[in-house]
Amino acid sequence: MSAVVCVGSISNIKALWESRIQKHQDELKAERGQRGKSSVGEISNVWESRIQLSKLKEKVxxxxxxxxxxxxxxxxxxxxxxxxxxxxxxxxxxxxxxxxxxxxxxxxxxxxxxxxxxxxxxxxxxxxxxxxxxxxxxxxxxxxxxxxxxxxxxxxxxxxxxxxxxxxxxxxxxxxxxxxxxxxxxxxxxxxxxxxxxxxxxxxxxxxxxxxxxLKTLPEDVDKMQCLHTLWLQRNEISDLPDSIGHLQNLSTLVLTNNRMRGIPACLQSLRNLRFVNFRDNPLELEVSLPPSEDEEEEEERDLFGLQFMHAYIQESLNSGSTDNEFLNKDEDLFS
CATH class of the missing domain: 3.80.10.10 (Ribonuclease Inhibitor)
Incomplete structure (x- = not known):
């Protein structure tokens, strides 16, 4: 009895193996390609880093x-x-x-x-x-x-x-x-x-x-900053200052422009080292004008809301307060 050879089966098996071999080769090729890309990427990153470092060194x-x-x-x-x-x-x-x-x-x-x-x-x-x-x-x-x-x-x-x-x-x-x-x-x-x-x-x-x-006000213990010589408080919403600010004995510059100050507290007279102050653009209640200066240059340079103005305003405020108290006392006498 002679053997029967199934030609179709052999062809199918051969095609299957060839397909598997080709797939394996493709995978190997893809893997090599990926490795190559990674190597190229790493080399590229190294060169980019060197270029950036070179640019930075030029800025040193x-x-x-x-x-x-x-x-x-x-x-x-x-x-x-x-x-x-x-x-x-x-x-x-x-x-x-x-x-x-x-x-x-x-x-x-x-x-x-x-x-x-x-x-x-x-x-x-x-x-x-x-x-x-x-x-x-x-x-x-x-x-x-x-x-x-x-x-x-x-x-x-x-x-x-x-x-x-x-x-x-x-x-x-x-x-x-x-x-x-x-x-x-x-x-x-x-x-x-x-x-x-x-x-x-x-x-x-x-x-x-x-x-x-x-800022609407300052802390009561603002005088803890004993080394402070310059304090800028312009363009806030400050309406009053604590008496303790008068204890900042090293303060030489105080800027309070464009706030909501309606008066200038007398405690600022205690600041013996104060050299520059500015109260411009505040709704101050009293109208105070400085006496004209005999020196024209001094008159031109004088700040109308500066140190002299501050002292004049405080004095006027104290005088007004004294006058008000006198009137109050007289009124009390009339009704007694």
């Missing part, structure tokens, strides 16, 4: 022995990680770059003395910034920051903090009162309704700008 300047990274009016919305290869930088000056975030690797720059990122679109301060223990100046005005992290208190050598024109900051963490070296604080054009407790606790504070906020 040596001024008086200080290494400064300075970028002006160039688009750098984010800072590349390769920047960590320049840990010796002592100052960053990045203005009008469109920068949106401060990288968390900022903590690697232990030698940083000045961080100036003003006039960008930064909306958050990373907590890692508190690890910059040598930092002396943190300048973040004209950004979009709404919250200040407590970790900034870790910048123990900070002397200057500027957060002006962020428009949405309304409070500061109490921990900032631990910044014992801070002398200059700019909080102009934000949403503060009072001077934060942390500010009152700053033992070395000399210069404070809280203009263009929503």
């Amino acid at each position: 300047y040596n001024e008086d022995g200080r290494l400064i990274l300075r970028i002006e009016k160039e688009e750098w919305k984010t800072l590349p990680g390769c920047l960590v290869k320049l840990p010796q930088l002592q100052e960053w000056q990045l203005h009008r770059t469109g920068l949106t975030t401060i990288p968390t690797f900022i903590a690697n720059f232990n030698n940083l003395l000045v961080l100036d990122l003003s006039r960008n679109v930064i909306n958050k301060i990373p907590r890692e910034i508190g690890r910059l223990t040598k930092l002396r100046e943190l300048l973040l005005s004209y950004n979009r920051i709404a919250e200040v992290p407590a970790e900034i208190s870790g910048c123990e050598n900070l002397e200057r903090l500027e957060l002006a024109v962020n428009k949405d900051i309304s409070e500061l963490p109490d921990q900032l009162g631990k910044l014992t070296q801070l002398t200059h604080l700019d909080l102009n054009m934000n949403q503060f309704t009072t001077i934060p407790r942390a500010v009152l606790e700053l033992p070395a504070l000399e210069w404070l700008d809280m203009g263009s906020n929503k």
